Structure formats: C-alpha cells, structure tokens
Amino acid sequence: MSPGLWPPSAQEVVFLLLGVVAVGAALLVVTTRQLVHAALWLVACFGALAGCYLVLTAEFVAWVQVLIYVGAVVVLLLFGIMLTRAPIGRSADLDSGNRVVALVVAVATAGVLVSVVVAGFREAYAPLRPGDGAAQTMGGAIFRNWVLPFEALSVLLLAALIGAIVLSRTDIKAVE
C-alpha cells in the first residue's frame, strides 16, 4: 500500500520545493508592477515546472518545456512587450479595475479546485519509475501510437505560422 502523506519522501520534498518556487514565481508574474519582470518571473516559474516534470520522471517533457516555453514562448512574449512599446520599469496601472472581483473569483476557484482534488486524490499514490518519460519511450509512443495527431499538429503549426504572418504584416489590405 501507499505510504502516508507525512512524512514526505525525498522526492516529494524536492517536488514541493520546486512547486513552491513555481507557485511563488507565478504569483509574482500576476502581481509585479514591471512588465519585463513578469516575463522573467515566468521563466522562473516554467523552469521550476520543468524541474517538477523531472521529479515526476517526465524528462523529455521537461526538456521540451525548457526548450519551447523558456526558450521560445517567453522570448516571443518579450518581443511582444518591446513591439508594443510597453514602458520599461515600474508602471502603476498594470492591473485593471476588475482586480478585486478577480481576486474573489480566483480565490474561490482555488478553493473549489483544491478542495475537490484533495478530496479526490487523497489516497492516490504514484510510485515513480525512472525512464518512463525518457526520450526513447516518448519517441516510440509518439511515432507509433500518436503519429496521426502529431502530423495534424504539424499542419496546425503551419496554419498558425501563416496566420501570424498574415496578422502581423501591414502591407496586406482588406479586400474592398
């Protein structure tokens, strides 16, 4: 049977630490007053999440996380920040007037979700087995069982690429 929740095992301790970092960084992302800092805290959050994936033996996912999220998405976001001439430095009005309501809703969401998952998964235990998320396994799974969605995804990426180009080009005028 599964061991008790307390005391946590070493893996769990590491996971929890990483989780705390991820949650803390995420909190800073949504509360900081500086746009660029938010992007950087997002890097921290994603990195910590990549660590979580590692602990959960999903190493391939972890590296992809680092590569795509930290490497590509955040860079894209930074480009966005620059291109929209967002103020570098502190700005007082990053939060909209909706903040209080948003806080209430978010806290309520957290309350509902946490209580539900705690109630639902209190007893669930997942023994960790190294190698389950290795690149070889994942490659096998993707190209053996998931090859069709994978190809569809490539088409979707192409479509997104074209869409992004069309949206951002200024020399294409609407058809009269």
Added chain:
Amino acid sequence: MTTAATVVLLPFIGAVAGLLGSRWPRGRSRTEENNARAARRAAWLAIVPLPVALVLLGYLVWRTRVGPGLDWPPGTFYADLLPGFRSGAWGVIETGGVPITVGLQIDGLSVLTAILVCVVALGVQVYSVGYLRGDPRYPSYAAFISLFTSAMLLVVFAADLLVLYVGWELMGLCSYLLIGHWWEDRGNSRAAVKAFLVTRLGDVAFLFGIFTLGFAAGSFRIADVLAADLPEGTLVAATLLLLGGVAGKSAQVPLHTWLPDAMAGPTPISALIHAATMVAAGIFIVARLFPIFPQPTLDVLGVLAAVGMLGAALAALAQDDLKRVLAYSTISQLAYMAAALAAGSPGAAIFHLMSHGAFKALLFLCAGAVIHHVGSNLLSHMGGLRRVLPIPFWTMTIGFAALVGLPPTSGFFSKDGVLLALEHSASPIRLLLYGSALITVGVTGAYATRAWLRGFFGEQAPLEPAHGHAAPPTMLWPLVVLTVPTLLFGFLGAGDLALGSAAVTLVVGLLGVAIVLAAWRAAPAADPARLLGPFRAPCEEAFYLDRVYDRLVTRPTMALALLVVRTDTSVVDGAVRGSGQLTLRLSRLVKLAQQGNAQLYVTGLLAGVLLIVVGAVVL
C-alpha cells in the same frame, strides 16, 4: 311583375353604369375636357332610364286600372283610382327561421308613388346637369341620384318587408353620400353624418319592428303580414318600433333634426330628398302597412304630428336661410300627412304626399335657381329678384301658392283633403289634430308669404361678383314642367272637395298671408318675422331642440368617447408602452454589465461556473 322589376332596375343599372362607365377607359387624366366628357356621359346614363321607367309605369297604370283590390278604407283615392293588385316572387331565401321572399307587388299606391318618384327624379336629374356644371364629381353624383331613385322604387314596389328594408337602408346610404357631396367643407360632411346617424337611430327601431311583425306573422311578405291575425299587444309594439324608423326617415319629431342640416347638400338633392324619396318613404310605409296600425300607435303618431307641424311651421317663419325655410316647411307638411294617417285616412296622406312632392320639388328647384343666381342661401341677401329671374319668380309663386293651399293649385285640394280627414276622423285626439293643423295653415301662409316677399320684392341686395350669371335652360325647363302637376294634379281629388271645410282652410291661410303682407307694407325693409316678437329667437333656433339633443345625447356621448379614448391611451396604450418602457429600463440596467469589457465577461462567466459547480456539489 317583370315590368315593375324593370322599373326598379333601370335607375339601378344607370347608377352602376354611371359609377363604372363615366370615366371608362380608366386612367385618363382629369383635364377639363375629359371631365366635361365624363359629365356628359354620366348625364345621359342618369337621365335616359327615367323616361323609360315612366313609360313602363304608364303601362302599369293601365294594367292596374281594374281588378280585385286590397282592403283599403273607403275613400282612399289611390285604391279607387287603380284598384288592381298583383304580386310575384322570384325566389324564397331560406333563413332557417322565417323565409325571405324576393318579390314585388303592384297596386295603386305603389304605382302612383313610383310615378311621383320618377317624375321628381327626372326633374332633379335634368336640373342637376345645369346646376352642377363643371363639378368634377358630377358623374358619381348623378349615379348616386339614380341609386337613390332605384332604392326608393324598391321600397315602393317591395312585397317583402326585408326586401323593402334593403331599399330603405340604401336610401340612408345615398342620402349620406349626396348630402356630403361637397365634403371638402367640414360642415357638409358633418350634416351628412348627422343625417346618417339620426335616420340610423330610427332604422334600428324599424328593423326590430320588421322582425317583430315577421316573426309574429310567420312571414315577411307584406300581404301575409296584413292578412295575419296578430294580437293587439304585438301590433302596438311592432308598429311603435316601425314608427321610430318612420320618424327618422320622414323627419318627424323628435328625429327631424337632420333635415334642416341636410340643406348642406346641393339644392337638387334637397328637392329629391324632400319631395320624392327619403322623407316620402316614411309616410309611404305607414300607408302601406296602414291596416295593421292599431289606434294607440296612430295616437302617438298624431301627437307627434300635431307638435311637429306647428313647431316646424313656426321655425320656418323665423329662418333666414331660404333652404331652411323650405326644410322646416317640409317637416311641417310631412306632419300633415302623418296627421292624416293618424286620423285614419291614408288616402288623404298619400294625396298630400304626391301634391307636396310636386310643389316642394318645384320650390326647391326654384330656390336652387335663386341661390345659383345670388350665390347665397340667406334671404337677407336676396330681394327684388322678381325682374331679374322672371321664370323662377312665377314658378316659385305657384309653388308657394300650392304650399299655402290657394286654389286652384294641387296644394289646395290635398291640404283640404287632409283637414277634411282630420275634421271627420274618429280619432280621440281629433280636436288637437284639427286645431293644430288649422293654426299651421295660417302660419304656413305667413312664412310662405314672408319668403316670397323677402326673396322677390323690395330692394335688390348687391350681388357677389362671382355669381349673377343666368341659369342654363336645363335648370329652367324642370321648373316649368313641374308647374304642371303643381297646378293640375289636385283636380284628381276635386271630387272629394268639401266646400265648407275648404273655405275655412282658405280663410285661415289667407289670414296668415294678409298679416305678413300688412307687416311688409308697413315696413318693406324689415323682416316680417319680427311679428313673432319674443318668440322669434326660439323659433329661429327651432325651439332649441338641437341644443337639447346636444346636451342630452351628443355631449354625454362625446364625453364617454373621450373617456374611452383616454382609457385607451392611458390604460391600454399605457400598459403596452409601460411594458415597453419597463423592458427598456431593465435593459438599461442589464446594459450596465454589457460595456464591452471582455475581462468583466470572463469574470462573470467563471463566477457563474463556480456557482454552478458549488451548487451542484452542495445540492
């Protein structure tokens, strides 16, 4: 039978053809030339059926000159003259209850009345050609007169009460259309509406009277109704209801108020309504159904007639409008006929109806010629027209003489017949009737003389520049032609003349003439109506009856209508508008949330999802 149907249908066909065909082919522009062409065509379509109908009526006279008659009181002149009786039907309409017979009947009464109708209608149609020259709506006008004539002929010949009622209502419609011929003037259309509504009030009673008779007798056929042995109570109720319609159509007190206002119509229409068609219908129907009229109903009719004849004559004495003088005189003369009926002598009534039809048509057409010349209805604008208008002067003089009852005009014989009937009647209100009639004879002489003097003698008032043109010959010929029956018709009844009674009547009438003449000689410029003294104002206002109706009926109705309108606008519309406004207000409230802030929307969405989840879990 077919002959009678043809007589009825001829003017009807003329009306339909005139309405549909005058401007055929359609779509032609209303230029002067096209209007004149349409008017010419309409005039032919309107006039031609009438002489044909008259010829056919002549044939009917020949057919009915002998035969087994109906059961009329002795001395009824039309029954003596044309005793024949025929009737026929083209079909029976099953109604589930009492069937309706589509049929006509011919007897002396209907034939003679029909002749009167056709003669007057012919005169009016010919006269109108000149009177309404250049009127763009002349075609429809002429067609309506034809329809009017046809409706009256249907009433006259109908053998079934409901068939008769069809014609009766058609006349109401036509009178409305014709009185309102110049509807551009608000007053005219009001007068038309008034005529329509007041007669309609009577017609409702009339219709119920027909129902009562029809259901009691089990048949709407007039012959069956007359032959049926009905209980006295039913008869009284039914005939009193019929009397309502008679009072409405024949302008008897208390439903007479529409008639003076109906002067708003063109003058030939007044002649037609007053002489031949509309007002004659009421008297005619009483004569037609006379055998079933019980004594109580006749007494009611007699009281109404006694009040009406004197009151209307006094009102006529004070009027300044020539046409209103004639209108009140019509009411008064119709009351004579009603009195004769009440006295039990339909013969005298119909005799007077016919002579009155002739001379009143003549008077109205003369008045039309005078008005055509002067451009005003008012007696105070006339005067000295004797030399300017010789033909209308002489014809109108004959007409007035007939109205007063001077020999040898028809009025002398017919009025004398009425008075004779009143004098010798068995009615319990004989004295009232006779006294009232005798006084009225005097007043009639007075107002006729007054109108005659004011119109044709004295100083000539200055003419309005737009008028003063001579009347066309189509207006003068009918005058001359109508003079003939006015002068000669009376000799049909010359045999019944009672010299003593006639002398009394003549003396009283001449007395009235003499008083006015004396007053006029004393002061030619002044209105002889001043003789009435303090009674002049009430007489001019026709004893304030219109005002009384206004207070008693019109204003409460208007107030009620206003109340309904208010209720409609404030309550019904208010509810509708209120719900609309409520929705708008609520939407404004809702709109506060819909300000386009996507974040707000998502917040609401998530909050809602949370609520649902929590609700689902908790509940």
Added chain:
Amino acid sequence: MHVVYPVVVAALLFSIGVYGVLARRNTILVLMSVELMLNAVNLNLVAFDVWLRDVLHGGQVLTLFVIVIAAAEVGIGLAIVLAVYRNRRTIDLDRLRELGEPVEPPVGDRG
C-alpha cells in the same frame, strides 16, 4: 509520490492564472497568465500519466502537444496583440470596448 502534491500545485497555478487573466490590464500579461493556466494543466497531465501508468503515454504525449499548441497560440496571440496595437495604439484590455454598445444617453422611447 502522492498524486495530491502535483495536483494541488497545478490547482494553485491555475487559480493564479485565472487571477491574472481577470485582473491584468496589459494584454501580454494576460497571455502570460493563460500560459500559466496551460502549464497547470500540463502538470496535471504528467502527474496522472505517471499515476495511471498509461501504456500509450497519453498524458505526456498530450503534454507535448499542449506545449506545441501553446507555442502556436502565443504566436497567433501576439500577432493579434500587435495588430490591435497598430490600430488602436493601446493594448489595455479595459479600453478595448468594441464588444459593447457605445455608452450614450439612454435611447428615448418612441411613445
């Protein structure tokens, strides 16, 4: 590893993402918050994959797909943001109100 740890972390991340989406004015920050929510989902997927020992590795593969889709989404999202910025010179969400009717004096009723 107790499943409850990753799922709780994921739930908290998701709620933080919700807060960010609802409270942030700058559209790019909102996009970041959306990424946070996606990552929370990813964490769930990985945790359940590990827990359920899926032979097909559906959880992790799906995570990869989500990452790819998220990348595409950010690309498209930023393109949209840039287009909006070009047209409106602002990317403040609460000033982009074309969804609602213009706020005007109330429309008079016809009565």
